[in-house]
Amino acid sequence: SQQGEEDPQALSIQEGENATMNCSYKTSINNLQWYRQNSGRGLVHLILIRSNEREKHSGRLRVTLDTSKKSSSLLITASRAADTASYFCLLGGSNYKLTFGKGTLLTVNP
Amino acid sequence: DAGVIQSPRHEVTEMGQEVTLRCKPISGHNSLFWYRQTMMRGLELLIYFNNNVPIDDSGMPEDRFSAKMPNASFSTLKIQPSEPRDSAVYFCASTDIGREAFFGQGTRLTVV
Numbered sequence: 444s445q446q447g448e449e450d451p452q453a454l455s456i457q458e459g460e461n462a463t464m465n466c467s468y469k470t471s472i473n474n475l476q477w478y479r480q481n482s483g484r485g486l487v488h489l490i491l492i493r494s495n496e497r498e499k500h501s502g503r504l505r506v507t508l509d510t511s512k513k514s515s516s517l518l519i520t521a522s523r524a525a526d527t528a529s530y531f532c533l534l535g536g537s538n539y540k541l542t543f544g545k546g547t548l549l550t551v552n553p
Numbered sequence: 554d555a556g557v558i559q560s561p562r563h564e565v566t567e568m569g570q571e572v573t574l575r576c577k578p579i580s581g582h583n584s585l586f587w588y589r590q591t592m593m594r595g596l597e598l599l600i601y602f603n604n605n606v607p608i609d610d611s612g613m614p615e616d617r618f619s620a621k622m623p624n625a626s627f628s629t630l631k632i633q634p635s636e637p638r639d640s641a642v643y644f645c646a647s648t649d650i651g652r653e654a655f656f657g658q659g660t661r662l663t664v665v
Contacts, residue, residue: 473651474651476653476654478656485644485656485657485658485659486644486646486656488653488654488655488656491652491653493651531596533654535651538603538608538609539584539601539603539608539650539651540598540601540608540609541586541598541601541646541648541654542598543588543595543596543597543598545595546595546596
């Protein structure tokens with residue numbers, strides 16, 4: 444069944460650096476969403492990109508989608524310690540089914 | 554709107570007991586999803602509904618799990634009988650098809 448594969452599984456960077464996470468998938472999608480989850484907390488929506496879009500921005504976030512490669516990337520620029528969290532892609536597939544990737548654990552060191 | 558509301562936030566129960574998790578989706582949303590999160594398996598989709606009708610329950614792990622959506626403003630996920638391996642955080646989400654999915658704060662279930 445459809446599930447996103449995210450890489451890297453874990454990423455550790457210094458404050459001020461950029462962080463890039465990738466999500467790859469197997470079957471076609473209608474849209475893709477990115478979420479952040481702080482340890483033990485709820486899921487916070489970051490951005491939604493539709494299958495006919497290639498790039499979206501929101502503040503320090505940049506998301507790209509390449510449907511030919513079946514992959515998406517999330518870029519966080521000028522990272523802060525508060526960006527430390529797990530990041531998940533949520534794939535909007537056929538029949539409007541929403542399935543998660545496995546997530547990337549980002550640690551931003553002050 | 555208060556967002557997606559789940560109850561209870563925490564549940565501790567003994568093995569063999571029935572557990573019922575509840576979810577109130579955002580008014581006007583036509584899709585509702587139940588997920589389970591564990592360290593080992595990540596965020597798994599258990600079941601989802603469109604317009605109160607179950608569309609795909611292939612993620613429900615066993616017959617011990619059942620879910621209902623009697624109306625557009627309420628859904629339940631029931632585990633009977635519960636087992637220690639059911640311990641997890643259960644999330645409910647609602648969405649207007651094709652748009653942003655909103656998640657509840659989750660129910661942390663511990664089965665001892």
